[in-house]
Amino acid sequence: MVFGQVVIGPPGSGKTTYCNGMSQFLQLIGRKVAVINLDPANDALPYECAVNIEDLIKLSDVMMEHGLGPNGGLVYCMDYLEKNIDWLEAKLKPLIKDHYILFDFPGQVELFFLHSSAKNVIMKLVKKLNLRLTAVHLVDAHLCSDPGKYVSALLLSLSTMLHMELPHINVLSKIDLIESYGKLAFNLDFYTDVENLSYLQYSLDQDPRSAKYRKLTKEICDVVEDYSLVNFATLDIQDKESVGNLVKLIDKSNGYIFAGIEASAVEFSKIAVGPVDWDYYRVAAVQEKYMKDDENFDDDEHSGD
Numbered sequence: 113m114v115f116g117q118v119v120i121g122p123p124g125s126g127k128t129t130y131c132n133g134m135s136q137f138l139q140l141i142g143r144k145v146a147v148i149n150l151d152p153a154n155d156a157l158p159y160e161c162a163v164n165i166e167d168l169i170k171l172s173d174v175m176m177e178h179g180l181g182p183n184g185g186l187v188y189c190m191d192y193l194e195k196n197i198d199w200l201e202a203k204l205k206p207l208i209k210d211h212y213i214l215f216d217f218p219g220q221v222e223l224f225f226l227h228s229s230a231k232n233v234i235m236k237l238v239k240k241l242n243l244r245l246t247a248v249h250l251v252d253a254h255l256c257s258d259p260g261k262y263v264s265a266l267l268l269s270l271s272t273m274l275h276m277e278l279p280h281i282n283v284l285s286k287i288d289l290i291e292s293y294g295k296l297a298f299n300l301d302f303y304t305d306v307e308n309l310s311y312l313q314y315s316l317d318q319d320p321r322s323a324k325y326r327k328l329t330k331e332i333c334d335v336v337e338d339y340s341l342v343n344f345a346t347l348d349i350q351d352k353e354s355v356g357n358l359v360k361l362i363d364k365s366n367g368y369i370f371a372g373i374e375a376s377a378v379e380f381s382k383i384a385v386g387p388v389d390w391d392y393y394r395v396a397a398v399q400e401k402y403m404k405d406d407e408n409f410d411d412d413e414h415s416g417d
């Protein structure tokens with residue numbers, strides 16, 4: 113059983129920086145981490161990647177050969193990756209024995225709430241390699257400074273959650289910059305908890321530019337409230353405490369904290385409903401032992417694929 117994160121979110125939301133910071137943090141707490149770059153539009157990578165989609169396909173080649181723009185080119189690249197999933201699987205196989213995996217995905221949002229190729233890639237890997245992944249969906253906290261943009265972030269987050277069908281954590285990234293955008297219309301809790309959107313609708317109705325979309329805003333807010341799935345964690349990637357708090361949430365969502373614990377269903381339930389406060393150094397040690405024990409099982413399990 114292998115654990116990891118699928119890092120997604122709009123362009124510029126901080127995915128690549130996140131993969132770099134998160135891998136450093138996880139290594140500090142004793143985990144072996146492999147970062148997989150699946151974004152062919154990533155320029156200079158700040159991290160050392162274990163697998164790079166550029167070795168399979170280059171966005172610039174696709175754009176030139178097929179006369180596509182960057183968006184069409186990225187869709188093509190993801191389709192191509194899905195067709196060549198064996199390439200990725202072969203690259204991942206030696207890593208999954210003892211690594212925690214971070215996938216740095218492209219920022220084109222349609223790939224994660226509309227198209228199926230990126231999702232199919234993830235689902236095939238989950239099934240074939242027995243991965244336990246959490247989708248970490250980064251949204252620039254800047255969007256909170258404009259109620260209209262915040263509503264679009266809510267809708268995007270909800271659509272992505274429903275489409276991806278993975279354990280999912282939405283994150284307001286670059287929270288360290290939030291004060292530089294001026295005073296927010298509401299407290300930060302309002303934006304992270306997503307509990308009562310009527311205040312937001314009222315605020316939007318006061319602005320003549322958005323008042324004409326009143327009905328649309330109300331419908332979108334109703335959908336988000338009815339599903340009651342969206343909320344946000346916050347992140348400043350340079351703040352160790354902020355990254356640590358997020359790691360605790362992620363470890364709980366993909367089951368990392370349960371790894372190697374031999375307990376009854378009651379004990380597991382206690383951990384599941386308990387606070388996310390636990391000792392990650394201990395879990396890292398347990399996990400290492402568990403992965404070694406699990407190695408033989410995984411080999412047997414997948415030898416028939």
Ligand SMILES: Nc1nc2c(ncn2[C@@H]2O[C@H](COP(=O)(O)OP(=O)(O)O)[C@@H](O)[C@H]2O)c(=O)[nH]1
Nearest residue numbers: 123124125126127128129130286347348349350
């Ligand atoms: N202040 C601040 N800047 C960040 C943070 N995360 C990312 N950035 C910056 O946001 C920009 C876009 O980040 P990048 O990782 O390339 O985004 P991507 O397109 O989603 O991969 C870069 O200039 C980063 O330095 C953060 O937590 N705080």
Ligand SMILES: [Mg+2]
Nearest residue numbers: 127128151154
């Ligand atoms: Mg990037």
